[in-house]
Amino acid sequence: MNKKEFEVIIIGGSYAGLSAAMALGRSLRSVLIIDSGKPSNSTTPQAHNFITQDGVKPSAIAKKAKEQVLNYPSIKFIDDLAVEGKKTTYGFEILTQKNILVQAKKLIFATGIKDIMPNIKGFSACWGISVIHCPYCHGYEFKGQKTGIIANGNRAVHVASLVNNLTATISILTSGKNDFTIEQTEKLKKNNIEVIEAEISEIEHDNGYIKNVIFKNGEKMNFAAVYAAIPFEQHSEIPISLGCELTEEGHIQVDNFQKTSMEGVFACGDNSTMMRSVAIAVANGSVAGAMVNMELIQENF
Missing domain, CATH: 3.50.50.60 (FAD/NAD(P)-binding domain)
Structure with a gap:
């Protein structure tokens, strides 16, 4: 040039x-x-x-x-x-x-x-594939399937409200103590959205597609997709x-x-x-x- x-x-x-x-x-x-x-x-x-x-x-x-x-x-x-x-x-x-x-x-x-990826084993390998950021960009492909949301507070409630239109099976994974208001907690209960406070240690996957979220207490939950606010x-x-x-x-x-x-x-x-x-x-x-x-x-x- x-x-x-x-x-x-x-x-x-x-x-x-x-x-x-x-x-x-x-x-x-x-x-x-x-x-x-x-x-x-x-x-x-x-x-x-x-x-x-x-x-x-x-x-x-x-x-x-x-x-x-x-x-x-x-x-x-x-x-x-x-x-x-x-x-x-x-x-x-x-x-x-x-x-x-x-x-x-x-x-x-x-x-x-x-x-900026969190210190969770398997997270970055799934990012953009089955660990996703946007319901408009990716949500339809996981409609009706078991979905997790790694977030807390206002952000978690906002994402849950969007995803709630796509699937009836949603869990919010706060990976620590949740900081929802009383009103937010009631709203989540009304929509049958469970809150899991156990800390996440790993995302088990197959070529970027989630199989299980593994917690530090040894428990695991299977999801088709997980939204993450990072x-x-x-x-x-x-x-x-x-x-x-x-x-x-x-x-x-x-x-x-x-x-x-x-x-x-x-x-x-x-x-x-x-x-x-x-x-x-x-x-x-x-x-x-x-x-x-x-x-x-x-x-x-």
């Missing part, structure tokens, strides 16, 4: 980043996509709740999207990891792991988030180093047009919303691309 200056650099080349790139490429914008090839849903067998792509493997969607986006000649793509970023008189400067230094007037972060961190620290503000939950703060608190910097996809799905990443990526193009127009027209 000889060119070092672009109108836009997109860091992250999965669904949101590629969607933003397409909007920009169709407006003849000079774009560089930097992607390290490590999407957070790499273990997920099928994407759902995405019209025209229901049941398609996520990697197949990304592969086709990349092929279509790179048909636009003003878009370039490099397999690399952005490691540093700073504000310059030109706009922004990005340094990659392979020691490539590039500049752009605008930045779009589509870097996703990194899930913490996360930003995949890239560059937005924070540039001055982008985060929400209380830890997402990059954006307005309705995907603009961050830092002038000239946008964010889209899982890094900036709790609504975590391929369809939503594609949607707000498209918005980010269009809004960056609009800023460039307003600055130059």
